[in-house]
Amino acid sequence: xxxxxxxxxxxxxxxxxxxxxxxxxxxxxxxxxxxxxxxxxxxxxxxxxxxxxxxxxxxxxxxxxxxxxxxxxxxxxxxxxxxxxxxxxxxxxxxxxxxxxxxxxxxxxxxxxxxxxxxxxxxxxxxxxxxxxxxxxxxxxxxxxxxxxxxxxxxxxxxxxxxxxxxxxxxxxxxxxxxxxxxxxxxxxxxxxxxxxxxxxxxxxxxxxxxxxxxxxxxxxxxxxxxxxxxxxxxxxxxxxxxxxxxxxxxxxxxxxxxxxxxxxxxxxxxxxxxxxxxxxxxxxxxxxxxxxxxxxxxxxxxxxxxxxxxxxxxxxxxx
Amino acid sequence: xxxxxxxxxxxxxxxxxxxxxxxxxxxxxxxxxxxxxxxxxxxxxxxxxxxxxxxxxxxxxxxxxxxxxxxxxxxxxxxxxxxxxxxxxxxxxxxxxxxxxxxxxxxxxxxxxxxxxxxxxxxxxxxxxxxxxxxxxxxxxxxxxxxxxxxxxxxxxxxxxxxxxxxxxxxxxxxxxxxxxxxxxxxxxxxxxxxxxxxxxxxxxxxxxxxxxxxxxxxxxxxxx
Ligand code: SF4
Numbered sequence: 439x440x441x442x443x444x445x446x447x448x449x450x451x452x453x454x455x456x457x458x459x460x461x462x463x464x465x466x467x468x469x470x471x472x473x474x475x476x477x478x479x480x481x482x483x484x485x486x487x488x489x490x491x492x493x494x495x496x497x498x499x500x501x502x503x504x505x506x507x508x509x510x511x512x513x514x515x516x517x518x519x520x521x522x523x524x525x526x527x528x529x530x531x532x533x534x535x536x537x538x539x540x541x542x543x544x545x546x547x548x549x550x551x552x553x554x555x556x557x558x559x560x561x562x563x564x565x566x567x568x569x570x571x572x573x574x575x576x577x578x579x580x581x582x583x584x585x586x587x588x589x590x591x592x593x594x595x596x597x598x599x600x601x602x603x604x605x606x607x608x609x610x611x612x613x614x615x616x617x618x619x620x621x622x623x624x625x626x627x628x629x630x631x632x633x634x635x636x637x638x639x640x641x642x643x644x645x646x647x648x649x650x651x652x653x654x655x656x657x658x659x660x661x662x663x664x665x666x667x668x669x670x671x672x673x674x675x676x677x678x679x680x681x682x683x684x685x686x687x688x689x690x691x692x693x694x695x696x697x698x699x700x701x702x703x704x705x706x707x708x709x710x711x712x713x714x715x716x717x718x719x720x721x722x723x724x725x726x727x728x729x730x731x732x733x734x735x736x737x738x739x740x741x742x743x744x745x746x747x748x749x750x751x752x753x754x755x756x757x758x
Numbered sequence: 759x760x761x762x763x764x765x766x767x768x769x770x771x772x773x774x775x776x777x778x779x780x781x782x783x784x785x786x787x788x789x790x791x792x793x794x795x796x797x798x799x800x801x802x803x804x805x806x807x808x809x810x811x812x813x814x815x816x817x818x819x820x821x822x823x824x825x826x827x828x829x830x831x832x833x834x835x836x837x838x839x840x841x842x843x844x845x846x847x848x849x850x851x852x853x854x855x856x857x858x859x860x861x862x863x864x865x866x867x868x869x870x871x872x873x874x875x876x877x878x879x880x881x882x883x884x885x886x887x888x889x890x891x892x893x894x895x896x897x898x899x900x901x902x903x904x905x906x907x908x909x910x911x912x913x914x915x916x917x918x919x920x921x922x923x924x925x926x927x928x929x930x931x932x933x934x935x936x937x938x939x940x941x942x943x944x945x946x947x948x949x950x951x952x953x954x955x956x957x958x959x960x961x962x963x964x965x966x967x968x969x970x971x972x973x974x975x976x977x978x979x980x981x982x983x
Contacts, residue, residue: 478764479785479935479949486893486900486933494842494899502896503829503842543831543841546919556918587896589847596969604964611960612978619953619981620871620946622847624895677956680894681871683949714896 440579440722442522446530448720448728452583453508453538455718457500460491461732463652464628464715467690471626475687480679484626484687487680487713502714505544506585508535508560509567511650511736515576518724528568531581536561544585569642574740577724582734584649584717591623591710594641599704603665606633606706607672613708614673614688621681624712626690628653629673632707635697644707647693649717650736657694658744666692680713690715695737769930772866773821779865779888782936784945788890789932793820793909793925794868798827798846800921802854804913805861813912813923817863820925825851825869827920829898830908838908840926842898845870848889849983852877859885870895872937872946874983883942890934891946897933904931954979 468484475481494501510531520527536559539546548565549556560566573580593613597605610631617623630648632640656663670692679685699705719734739745765787770778772792782788795816804810825848829841848869855877858864867873867882868890882889892901909925938944957978 479945482765482787482935483893486897490894490897490900493903497899497903499899499902500829500842501899503827503844503898503902504846504896505829540831543829543839545827545829545842549918549920556920558919595971598968601965601968605967608961608964608967615957615978616982619950620983621895622871622982672960676953676960678953681891682946682953684952712896713894714898 440518440520440724440726442520442526442530444722444726444728445520445522445527445579445581446534448581448722449510449531449534449583450538451728451730452581452718452720453534453544454542455730456583456585456716457505457542457544458494458498459718459732460494460501461652461715461717463654463733464690465491467653468626471687471690475679475685477679477683477685479683480681480685480687483680483683500542500544501716502587503545504587505547505560506587506716507547507565508544508583508585511569511571511582511584511646511734513571513573513580513736515573515578517575517577518579519577520579531566531568532561535559535566547588571741573738579722580719580734581722582650582717582719582736586649586716587624587712587714591617591627591712592708594637594705594707597704597706598702601704605704606631606665607669609706610669610672610708611676614710615676615678617710618676618678618688619682623710624714625680625710626687627710627712628715629669629689629692630709630711631669631692631694632709633694633696634699634705636699637705639697640699640705641707643695643697644709646736647695648709648711650734651693652733653691655693658742662694662696666694669694695742773819774866776865776886779886780940782888782939784936784939784943784948786936787932788934788936789930790822790934791929791931793927794822794824794931795820795926796824796826796828796922796924797858798825798851798921799854800917801913801923802851802858804917806854806857812862813910821862821864822866822868823858823862823864825867828924829902830919830924838911840905840908841902843901843905844898845892845895847871849874856881856885859887866890868892868934871983872944875944875947875981878938878944878947879942882938883940886940888936888940889938889944891937893933893935900933901931904928950981
């Protein structure tokens, strides 16, 4: 049985880790780009970022003072048991957010959209967001936090089936160029693309693709995997680098997630993560022990609903 | 420290003298010593719109306005822990800057991503002011290391940590890149023009979209700001 104190401890720790320690996969991606970058200014920026990651880890201070919007993605195994109930679970996540905000410190970014008042702890109405998902046949709980910069680099467009891959490329370029100018999106970044679903699903998929997949990870559909690499190349051929200076470093990796959509449309969303790609995951085992990592491993076959049934479902059918 | 391959490095003492400011060249890398203060829309509204007085002595202590909200926390003993320090996008404050520079005598504006193009000629250079950009922009840890002490903080109660005016004593605070000079040239503008030259070819051969979005610009050379 997993208790609330363990959940809070795990959530508190990943808040810290996300803010301070750059994920290894992303760091390797940036290192690879420095070597290829031909623009002097853009290369200088990337090297300064590498210094910054190192300083953050050495000093145990956040790599970026803009905390973005800290939030959680939770995956609960079917066989996981926890004592506090789901609302107790969420209370633990909220408490961890408030404590970490003071202790790290994180910038209290969350304010009321109209009255602009804040609680100085990144907790408020509908904040932090907690997205739940489930996993068949396991007894652990995964908690992931992401602190994503919030203002630039995300967009949505309704495309149509006839627009095809060309339409996807157009919108991809439009978004990268518009927000890449002067580096508003803090590129180079992992770029997530959501295709299909309804509008909100489309936004969600793109966001998860950007924030919850590691550099180098490919979509299991080989044709989509190919498109991911093609879009990455396309982004890096714009002629723009870090801070919008002349260069070639825009996209560290591109991840695409898809969902079945309306027969007449092909909605698309684009999300750029940023130079501080802050994510951290904790896995709480059934015995309450906690293991930390930086790859959320969010997209399991179940998560993508790749087939209409999966082992647990078959088991249920049999017992019925 | 990053090796600024081919980029000039300058160490600048604050408050910066007119001569030092005049000598700054586009694309140079700058580190600062002295006092910088943060001010963004919350502070601008208090002073310029509501008419509240400036903190005493501000104009003598510092002439560098950082568009920034620190990651700070109040410690039980009344001091402040400063973790990371990162700039916020400056273009949003364009409408306040002329009056603010006049009121405070500020000569160095530091932030993220520069000002709208017209502002360099119309607002900054006529007032003997230049723009330094932060790098990256997420070099919060490097900049945080450069903050040695919080000298004063104003409007903390009223505006909260993110919007309050922080006066930081800094040492080897950087890196920043010189975006603009006293002639009103801007590195961002120049680099943007170079990038724009190549944009059209990226779309060669891609068929036009089925839906043209009403009211949106099709001019890819424009900046969103
Ligand atoms: S977008 Fe830039 S400023 Fe914002 S959190 Fe990311 S690195 Fe920091």
